Each structure stands twice: as C-alpha cells, then as structure tokens.
Amino acid sequence: MAYQIKTTLVEKSRLPEIDFDNIPFGKTFSDHMFVADYKDGEWQNAEIIPFGHFQIHPAAMALHYGQAIFEGMKASVSHDGKPMFMRPEMHVERFNASAARLMMPSVPAELFLSAIHEIVALDAAWIPPAKGSALYLRPYMFACDEFIGVKPSQTYKFIVFTGPVGPYYPKPVSLYADMHYIRAAAGGTGFAKCAGNYAGSLLPAQNAIDKGYDQVLWLDAKEHKYIQEVGTMNIFFHIGDKLVTPDIEQDTILKGITRDSAIKFWRSKGIEVDERQISIDEVAEAFDKGELKGAFGTGTAAVVAHVHQIAYGDKVMNIEHGNPEGPGQMFKDFIDNLRSGTIKDEFGWIVPVKSSSLTTA
Ligand SMILES: Cc1ncc(COP(=O)(O)O)c(C=O)c1O
Known part of the structure; x- marks a missing residue:
C-alpha cells in the first residue's frame, strides 16, 4: 500500500x-x-x-x-x-x-x-x-x-x-557491575526498546555515578553473574586473541544494530567473535591472568566506547584501552569512513x- x-x-x-x-x-x-x-x-x-x-x-x-x-x-x-x-x-x-x-x-x-x-x-x-x-x-x-x-x-x-x-x-568509561539492581529478566521486555526499560535504569545508573563510576554493567536477574549489556550499549571483551560478547538468544538484551555490524566486520577481518554467556567471574579471571586486552561498548551514539575500568564487588579492574590498532578503533574508523563514503560499501x-x-x- x-x-x-x-x-x-x-x-x-x-x-x-x-x-x-x-x-x-x-x-x-x-x-x-x-x-x-x-x-x-x-x-x-x-x-x-x-x-x-x-x-x-x-x-x-x-x-x-x-x-x-x-x-x-x-x-x-x-x-x-x-x-x-x-x-x-x-x-x-x-x-x-x-x-x-x-x-x-x-x-x-x-x-x-x-x-x-x-x-x-x-x-x-x-x-x-x-x-x-x-x-x-x-x-x-x-x-x-x-x-x-x-x-x-x-x-x-x-x-x-x-x-x-x-x-x-567518547571518553573511556568506567563500569559498575551491579549485583543488586537488574535491567531485565528472562520473559520480560529487555529485548524491546520500550520507554519503561530506560525509566527503570535511572536509579541504578545514579547509584553507579554516586559510587564514582560512569555506567552500570548489567548482570543477569537470576544469578547476578552473567553479563548482559551497558547503559545504551552492547558490550565486548577482548580476551586473548578473541572477542567475546553476550549472546542475544536470551530475550534480556537489546539486539544492537551496531553490535551486529561490528561482529560482521570483525569476522570479515578474520577476528574470532564468540557470542555466548560470559560471567563477570570469567572477565575477572582473564584480568588476573593478564589476558583481558580490552573491553568496549557498541551503540549508535558512540559507535564504540572503550571501557577503562570495571568494579565488581571489592575488585576494581583497570583495563588497557584505546589501542589505535585494536579491534574497537578499527571498527569505529571503518564506520566513520563508510559514512563519509571514502571506502567501498562491501557489506551493502x-x-x-x-x-x-x-x-x-
Ligand atoms: C539498552 C541498549 N543496548 C544497546 C544499544 C545499542 O544498540 P544500537 O547499536 O542499535 O544503537 C542501545 C541503543 O540503542 C540501547 O539502548
């Protein structure tokens, strides 16, 4: 019609x-x-x-x-x-x-x-x-x-x-892994871009700011263990030679379009991306072993925002960030160049x- x-x-x-x-x-x-x-x-x-x-x-x-x-x-x-x-x-x-x-x-x-x-x-x-x-x-x-x-x-x-x-x-951001407040529970509206999801995030976001962090790193509602996303971004961890991001099979995470583009871009460059459940303990363990090479959020506003710090309980992880050769920056440059029409639109x-x-x- x-x-x-x-x-x-x-x-x-x-x-x-x-x-x-x-x-x-x-x-x-x-x-x-x-x-x-x-x-x-x-x-x-x-x-x-x-x-x-x-x-x-x-x-x-x-x-x-x-x-x-x-x-x-x-x-x-x-x-x-x-x-x-x-x-x-x-x-x-x-x-x-x-x-x-x-x-x-x-x-x-x-x-x-x-x-x-x-x-x-x-x-x-x-x-x-x-x-x-x-x-x-x-x-x-x-x-x-x-x-x-x-x-x-x-x-x-x-x-x-x-x-x-x-x-x-975007300045590199610090994240507070919240073990009390949640953003979304299985069966709820986490995957929808509905106004109420954002209203419910305001108090926890202020709580994180009061503690000295920029944004909340949301954990799952049931065990407060598995990472979901950040503020208005999806999250990636660079562990060893791979990128790991929470999978979106669960209905608790917004299906970020920048997330999808980033995964397709990195895979086309031969960078391995795992979409799976990832716990905050796994990130802490990778940090302790010196294997956490970076973390960043993806979203329409910033394209990529580097994470420089994650607080989880009493642990504060200071993370390497802003590597101009790293996958986060590579993707951001790719999107800027694509939008300005200075590179070939290989993905259509x-x-x-x-x-x-x-x-x-
Ligand atoms: C809660 C949430 N997660 C992730 C994202 C990133 O999604 P996109 O890449 O489509 O902007 C957004 C922004 O829309 C968001 O509001």
Whole structure:
C-alpha cells in the first residue's frame, strides 16, 4: 500500500540559527517532523508538519501504562554531499519486535521507510557535514486511547523527528557491575526498546555515578553473574586473541544494530567473535591472568566506547584501552569512513536517501 504524505512546510527555517560546530546533544531539533495516526485498525493521516508541540489527552494510555517504544538511528552525508542511512531496515525490524512485545500495532516497513526518507530528504540541510557528525532520527510510537484501565490501546501515534548531532568523542568509561539492581529478566521486555526499560535504569545508573563510576554493567536477574549489556550499549571483551560478547538468544538484551555490524566486520577481518554467556567471574579471571586486552561498548551514539575500568564487588579492574590498532578503533574508523563514503560499501549497508522532496530540491 502506498502512503500519501501530506507536507506542510515551515514558514521560516531555524537552520541559520544553528552552529554546526557547537551542537548540544539531544537539544537541537530540525524544522519538520513526520506524524501518522493508527485508528480503526490502520495507519492514516501520514503527514510532515513543522516541528513543534502537540496536544495530548490527560488520560492518554501511554502516560499511565507505558505503551511507548522508540528507535535511535542516524543519517549522514558522504564527502560528496549525498545523504544516506545505514541498515535502516534493521531499525524497522527491531521497532516492530518492540511493538509486538507491547501489543502495539506494527508500522509497515513501507510507511516507516517512507517517513524517514521523506523527513531526511526535506531537512537534508540539517545533516552536519563533518566526519563523525550526523542527523539523529527518533522514530517512536505511543498509545493514545483516552482510557483508565489496563488493556492495549486501540489508537497510537507514530512520529519521527530529527536533530543534528556533533562528532561523538567518547571518553573511556568506567563500569559498575551491579549485583543488586537488574535491567531485565528472562520473559520480560529487555529485548524491546520500550520507554519503561530506560525509566527503570535511572536509579541504578545514579547509584553507579554516586559510587564514582560512569555506567552500570548489567548482570543477569537470576544469578547476578552473567553479563548482559551497558547503559545504551552492547558490550565486548577482548580476551586473548578473541572477542567475546553476550549472546542475544536470551530475550534480556537489546539486539544492537551496531553490535551486529561490528561482529560482521570483525569476522570479515578474520577476528574470532564468540557470542555466548560470559560471567563477570570469567572477565575477572582473564584480568588476573593478564589476558583481558580490552573491553568496549557498541551503540549508535558512540559507535564504540572503550571501557577503562570495571568494579565488581571489592575488585576494581583497570583495563588497557584505546589501542589505535585494536579491534574497537578499527571498527569505529571503518564506520566513520563508510559514512563519509571514502571506502567501498562491501557489506551493502549504505542506503542513499531517496524521495520526491530530494529530487525536487
Ligand atoms: C539498552 C541498549 N543496548 C544497546 C544499544 C545499542 O544498540 P544500537 O547499536 O542499535 O544503537 C542501545 C541503543 O540503542 C540501547 O539502548
């Protein structure tokens, strides 16, 4: 089914007010947003409108019962000025897996992809051109029924807004392996990108900060033993000559798209990557034997963030980090070069932005 997207343009762009060399993360929004309504069992009213506030009913179910999911993805511009996405279909798939877990309707791939192509094409001038910079996209869906009572809503809004983000130079992070709080339990919603997972992580994250660490290293809910992930990143350990990362067969871990790309990249370079359960004790043992050569998180925001320290009970492990020849840096450079279009897209991950607005621009 083809979706007609009605477009209403801003009267005056805010772009001239933006300094691309100084963009505060998460606080700068582009001129337009995409909005669609789910009603009577179908998506309708797809339109692009000026970015701005909208009204919401005080009883809107998302505000009470938490049917709210989102994605985080980037569009970038190649060195010769062509806007592009990386693996957008993976975001559609994950979004709809989140929707299914929360009994929300799926957004057809055609609607999701039309929305992101149109909105990015229209606001393409908001994509910062510097290497490592990007236009961040936030597709999300929430329940709108005006109702008190726990049941799936019958109406939803799907929105995509965007905002430029500067190059992300992540400092190496320290992690606190939490043996009390958990992020997700088997059978729960850990694999879904739903708002509640993030709300529940705030107190443990503050607890880690109060203890002097940057982020929580989440352990499994049952035994507080097996490593899951970190903040908004998946985690890898460089042990001996291999990389080890928790497997995502379990439904407790977000299926990171950067994680998937990193594994495919490293394997193509002949680096062995084990996806399996890994306990915090195994990491501590590797550290004690001098076999832990590094640890890093992967995610859309930073691509790769090195870990310089892990605290586990009374033990504090200071980890080697930032090796410019190491697998973490190799992958980060690969992604930066791929996005700037200076290397061949050997995996076929790059999708050029295409739309009617782009061709008429
Ligand atoms: C909890 C969590 N884990 C991992 C990731 C990394 O996923 P991706 O590489 O798709 O950004 C994210 C970010 O989306 C996240 O929020």
